[in-house]
Amino acid sequence: MQGRLSAWLVKHGLIHRSLGFDYQGIETLQIKPEDWHSIAVIFYVYGYNYLRSQCAYDVAPGGLLASVYHLTRIENSVDQPEEVCIKVFASRRNPRISSVFWVWKSVDFQERESYDMLGIPYDNQSCLKRILLPKSWIGWPLRKDYIVPNFYEIQDAH
Template sequence: MKNESEIVVEEKSSGPISGWLSENGFENIPLDNDHLGVEVIKIIPTNLLAIVEALKSEGFNYLQCQGGYDEGPGLNIVCFYNLIEMSEFKKDISPREVRLKIFLKRDGAMTVPSLYSLFRGADWQERETFDMYGVNFKGHPHPKRLLMPEDWKGWPLRKDYVQPDFYEMQDAY
């Protein structure tokens, strides 16, 4: 039996993209790869725009998906970004992919920069994340609800959301 001084803690080694980001001065924390083996990297909100701009210049020129999820009541709200290198696809060779994650404390500002200036497709994806989780995207050209009425209270996909008994639609005719 090993005592506490002999316990070895394994650290997640950085993948090729995390390593490249670190070599170029971008602060990041490698996480475990996803179920498909795609590299997942944790970043802070203030570095998002610079990191995505650098990755786009390195060939990750397609924002496949942006979204959010709730880790649970009292825990973080997570914004994620799936970037793909869209180039000429070759048979039996998968395109390079990376997943970026930003962990936001729900009692904090929950603000991240908008990627609309780099990827126009971020428009509705960011609006949906705002609408369902309450994440604000600084610099977004149309920061308003997408799915819920403008006067809706709360963020319906948060796990601590309490559904109202009713919603009275005004001017519904």
């Protein structure tokens, strides 16, 4: 079933894939990584000026990585805010996705966390570096194919 926003994107010739609705009835759309930045700008201009959250996950071991954006359109009315969920899937070998930091500033630390834990480099991100793990950390611990090192440093535990 195609949602209202998906129909609007089709009407304007914007390539995407409708993923239906989630359990709360929020429309979910899939956008290609190369189209994400321009469509993000369109969403912002269309009124989705609040990025509620961004997260990422590993779809399957050796499979795709996903970056997920929850956008909200808040208008000066008593109606409920409109929400949409955007999923951008990227290949594991080259998971580059355009950063939307210049559209929604609040995504800064969220994209950096997705980079730190899953290794998704966001192009044009303001400060893409590790924020949770030390710079010397090797690998991406939230990937499903991550191999945990067989040593533990407990000397600093006391």
